[in-house]
Amino acid sequence: MNSMSRSRLFCLLYGLVLSFYLCLSHVQGEGSSSSKKVSKVPPNLRDNPRVYRTHYFYGK
Amino acid sequence: MRSNCPSCGAEIDFQSKVSLYAVCGYCRCQVLRKDLDIERIGEVAELQEDGSPIQLGTRGRYRNQGFSVIGRIQIRFPKGFWNEWFLEFDGGGNGWMGEAQGLYGICFEEEADSSLGTWEELRVGKAVSIGKHRYLVKEKQTARCIGGEGELPFLVKSGYDAPLVDLATNSSRFATIDYSEDAPIVFVGNYFEFDQLSFQDLRPIAGWDGYPTKGVPSLEVKSFQCVTCGAALEVRSPGASDIVSCASCGSTLDARDENFQLLKQYDKKIKKRKVHIPLGSRGKLFGNHELEVIGFLSREVIYEGVSYKWGEYLLWSPYVGYRWLTESNGHWICLWTAIGIPRKVGSSKPRYGGKGFAHFQKSSAKVIFCLGEFPWKIAIGDKSILDDFIAPPQILSREKNDDEVVWSVGHHADVEVIWKAFGLDEKKIKNPTGVGPVQPNPLRERFRDIRWAFGVGVGLLVLTQLFFSIMSGNERVFSQHYRYEKTKKEETHRTASFELSEGMDNLEIGISTDVSNNWAYFPMALVNETTGEAVNFSSEVGYWSGRDSEGSWSQGSKNGRVLLGPIAGGRWYLIINADSPASSVKYNVRVVRDVLTWGTFWKCFFLLLAPFMWYAFRTFMFEVARWKESDHPYFESE
Numbered sequence: 001m002n003s004m005s006r007s008r009l010f011c012l013l014y015g016l017v018l019s020f021y022l023c024l025s026h027v028q029g030e031g032s033s034s035s036k037k038v039s040k041v042p043p044n045l046r047d048n049p050r051v052y053r054t055h056y057f058y059g060k
Numbered sequence: 061m062r063s064n065c066p067s068c069g070a071e072i073d074f075q076s077k078v079s080l081y082a083v084c085g086y087c088r089c090q091v092l093r094k095d096l097d098i099e100r101i102g103e104v105a106e107l108q109e110d111g112s113p114i115q116l117g118t119r120g121r122y123r124n125q126g127f128s129v130i131g132r133i134q135i136r137f138p139k140g141f142w143n144e145w146f147l148e149f150d151g152g153g154n155g156w157m158g159e160a161q162g163l164y165g166i167c168f169e170e171e172a173d174s175s176l177g178t179w180e181e182l183r184v185g186k187a188v189s190i191g192k193h194r195y196l197v198k199e200k201q202t203a204r205c206i207g208g209e210g211e212l213p214f215l216v217k218s219g220y221d222a223p224l225v226d227l228a229t230n231s232s233r234f235a236t237i238d239y240s241e242d243a244p245i246v247f248v249g250n251y252f253e254f255d256q257l258s259f260q261d262l263r264p265i266a267g268w269d270g271y272p273t274k275g276v277p278s279l280e281v282k283s284f285q286c287v288t289c290g291a292a293l294e295v296r297s298p299g300a301s302d303i304v305s306c307a308s309c310g311s312t313l314d315a316r317d318e319n320f321q322l323l324k325q326y327d328k329k330i331k332k333r334k335v336h337i338p339l340g341s342r343g344k345l346f347g348n349h350e351l352e353v354i355g356f357l358s359r360e361v362i363y364e365g366v367s368y369k370w371g372e373y374l375l376w377s378p379y380v381g382y383r384w385l386t387e388s389n390g391h392w393i394c395l396w397t398a399i400g401i402p403r404k405v406g407s408s409k410p411r412y413g414g415k416g417f418a419h420f421q422k423s424s425a426k427v428i429f430c431l432g433e434f435p436w437k438i439a440i441g442d443k444s445i446l447d448d449f450i451a452p453p454q455i456l457s458r459e460k461n462d463d464e465v466v467w468s469v470g471h472h473a474d475v476e477v478i479w480k481a482f483g484l485d486e487k488k489i490k491n492p493t494g495v496g497p498v499q500p501n502p503l504r505e506r507f508r509d510i511r512w513a514f515g516v517g518v519g520l521l522v523l524t525q526l527f528f529s530i531m532s533g534n535e536r537v538f539s540q541h542y543r544y545e546k547t548k549k550e551e552t553h554r555t556a557s558f559e560l561s562e563g564m565d566n567l568e569i570g571i572s573t574d575v576s577n578n579w580a581y582f583p584m585a586l587v588n589e590t591t592g593e594a595v596n597f598s599s600e601v602g603y604w605s606g607r608d609s610e611g612s613w614s615q616g617s618k619n620g621r622v623l624l625g626p627i628a629g630g631r632w633y634l635i636i637n638a639d640s641p642a643s644s645v646k647y648n649v650r651v652v653r654d655v656l657t658w659g660t661f662w663k664c665f666f667l668l669l670a671p672f673m674w675y676a677f678r679t680f681m682f683e684v685a686r687w688k689e690s691d692h693p694y695f696e697s698e
Contacts, residue, residue: 011513031625
């Protein structure tokens with residue numbers, strides 16, 4: 001295999017890896033905005049939006 | 061028909077039916093064939109030694125037809141000798157083969173058109189139509205016929221002048237018009253390479269083995285002493301060279317003179333130039349033919365007060381003629397005379413051999429040093445105008461002086477190839493500096509691959525994105541209108557629950573508001589009804605507009621968008637809070653499941669673009685360095 005076909009192959013592999021990465025991001029449900037996850041919100045906070053706001057949105 | 065010379069009795073054999081005249085090879089007596097007898101016409105002058113590899117009896121093939129050389133007329137031009145060999149074809153018929161300095165042109169007489177014009181009317185560069193073809197007048201000169209030998213179809217008179225017009229096309233086709241008689245005689249034909257004519261029974265030349273020759277070598281290297289300083293000198297191409305330049309004292313001697321008469325004595329202070337390939341070295345650089353270095357000259361151009369010098373090696377073989385090898389800053393170019401005239405010669409982009417060339421440099425070059433032998437009377441101080449056109453790795457060069465315009469074509473040669481071809485000492489290899497005019501761009505091939513891969517990569521990305529755009533659900537799962545009132549204390553809402561489909565897909569939360577010249581901030585939480593898991597996020601919108609002296613303007617947006625992901629399936633609801641200095645804001649919240657995203661696509665695109673741009677930049681910079689030394693640099697220097 002000459003150097004020309006080697007570099008073509010290398011570039012092609014690079015393109016394939018990027019395409020695979022794009023596939024993966026779509027399959028995994030890519031999001032773009034920053035968000036903060038809370039593992040479990042206590043029921044009393046969940047059911048009371050004002051308390052939730054105070055506790056989580058404004059950190060009191 | 062066989063007969064005996066009426067003068068010396070030697071046998072004279074007429075091979076061709078059309079040959080009326082023959083020259084006796086022993087006594088130079090010219091005879092006329094008359095039925096079965098021959099008649100003495102007179103004597104023909106002795107021919108000059110011109111180093112030709114062709115001889116009477118040489119055989120060759122022209123377009124699948126064999127031919128024999130049966131006669132010859134020798135013509136002397138200011139630049140050297142030219143032979144017209146009379147050919148007898150195996151299938152019948154005759155033709156002529158013009159030969160000089162390794163150039164072979166086979167031609168046939170064609171009926172002259174009355175519209176050809178007179179000798180005076182044909183100027184160099186004028187277009188002339190002969191038959192179906194269009195030619196350009198390449199050269200006009202008066203040649204002197206020295207004499208002839210063998211069989212000929214007409215009487216050869218020694219020492220007469222023949223006004224000749226040479227015409228060329230942009231291919232190997234050529235024509236010659238002979239004005240030596242009342243009516244012009246036209247010959248048209250094609251030039252051929254030595255190998256294309258499959259010669260046999262060539263003239264043997266001492267020191268040049270490996271060619272199909274016949275007979276005993278009659279031409280050898282001439283050794284002698286310089287008439288000025290006594291240094292040992294040689295004429296390596298006897299008959300072909302006009303002058304020999306002595307390396308020791310700089311004298312120029314007449315190579316055709318028996319006593320090597322002194323032509324010119326130069327100042328001994330002339331600085332000698334470095335010669336990388338010694339005279340007499342032989343190497344194979346141009347196909348399978350070995351060539352010998354017989355001469356070296358150095359030329360100089362002065363540009364904005366700076367002197368630029370380069371060396372030119374003259375290579376020669378008695379069979380394939382002359383070639384040039386130029387060296388500048390360690391960059392080597394193999395050159396030979398172009399057959400035919402390139403197309404669009406008046407433009408900056410002439411075409412030759414189906415390829416376009418770009419103008420590189422125009423210069424007025426002066427010979428500053430010469431060494432060895434040359435087929436013309438070279439002199440230090442000789443000037444010529446050079447125009448180089450390039451299509452790397454090829455070059456097309458036009459050299460113009462007071463007498464003629466010569467086109468040469470050539471290509472780049474790696475220094476290692478030169479060293480290996482001539483068996484030079486690898487320790488003394490001179491590595492090139494900078495970028496040569498026709499040095500191949502080493503990145504171009506790789507860049508071509510990168511460009512190809514970039515195209516394929518982008519294609520793959522677009523196809524992937526297209527596939528997921530078709531596959532994306534884009535399902536609206538919730539939409540509700542709300543109103544924010546600054547005076548009300550209750551500005552936080554808990555939405556109704558909504559069902560998200562199974563799987564890990566993304567989620568878009570869109571907010572549309574009616575804010576005007578104000579802003580609104582929405583901290584939100586997406587809460588899983590079953591597990592209590594929550595995702596906190598926020599969106600801020602702001603929109604301002606107005607009118608000023610330049611007209612109406614607007615800034616910001618009334619709408620916001622948050623993309624969350626990945627979010628698992630199940631029942632979820634939103635907790636939405638609003639805050640704004642406005643007294644009231646109407647807003648709509650909608651939730652869309654599985655939307656098409658572009659972030660990763662663009663990330664991948666730029667990752668592909670990066671190596672492409674890097675190679676494009678490096679390839680471009682190589683060309684910038686190449687053209688920096690030309691008349692057309694990419695960037696003008698200060």
